[in-house]
Amino acid sequence: MGGGETVPCTPTHTTHTRGSRVVAVDLSRRRLARIPAAPGLHPLCADMRRLPLSRTADQVVIPYSTFQLLRTAEDRERALAEAVRIMRPGATLHIDVSSNFDLRESSDWQRVLSASCEEVSRQPVEEWERTRSHPDHILIDKTFRTDECVLLRFTEHWTHLRALNLEAALVRAGLTLERVDHGYGGGASPHRRIYHARRPL
Structure with a gap:
């Protein structure tokens, strides 16, 4: 990393080498x-479409x-443009995506998890979800509840991998696609695709 910055957008875990600077971006x-x-790790509350870097x-x-x-495609184009803007010539962009969302079919409400969470309730907290499939995305409605009440309700919107047209989007952003890894190696998570692209010198 040569003492420069690594910018993981929306991370849950980051690692870096001695002397480097990592900016962890999340909304x-x-x-x-x-x-x-x-x-060397610097959390930054920001939007990947408008990076203050x-x-x-x-x-x-x-x-x-x-x-x-x-x-939207416009949001994805803006995010890629921002990534390119903050990259030095020769820098690399790594995007980890999943093909699992393309395969999920619509389903009615079902319980997917029940666990204790004493910080929230003395009763077990149940996670329920419903999937609504669309041609280019899926919506996953989620609720977290106890026997007494609903604690949280929200909907996740996941764009299908095939709808991203990611290779073409990277080229339009001015990047050179170097390779696409399938899975994390050793047969782990084969549904994942990791795109590696470079900003030309």
């Missing part, structure tokens, strides 16, 4: 607060399907 202050403190990044990482949460 959620609460999620950023859960990142363990480490030398300059061109200092040696690497930019958009991890674990975050890119698929952007709902």
Whole structure:
């Protein structure tokens, strides 16, 4: 990393080498607060489509399907343009996406988890979800509840991998696609695709 910046957008975990600077970007202050403190690690509450950063990044990482949460092609183009803007010439962009969302079919409400969470309730907290499939995305409605009440209700919007047209989008952003890894190696998570692209010198 050569002492430059690595910018993971919306991370849950980051690692970096001695002497490097990592900027962990997320819209959620609460999620950023859960990142363990480490030398050279700088949490930043910001939107990946409008990064308050300059061109200092040696690497930019958009991890674990975050890119698929952007709902429109325009939002995805803006996010890629911002990534390119803060990258030094020769820097690399890594985008981790999933093909699992393309395969999910519509389903009615079903319980997917029941666990104790004493910080919230003395009763077990149940997670329920319903899937609504659309041609280019899925909507996953989620509720977290106890026997007494609904604690939280929200909907996730995941764009299908095939709808991203990611290779063409990277080229339009001015990047050179170097390779696409299938899975994390050793047969782990074969549904994942990790795109590696470079900003030309």
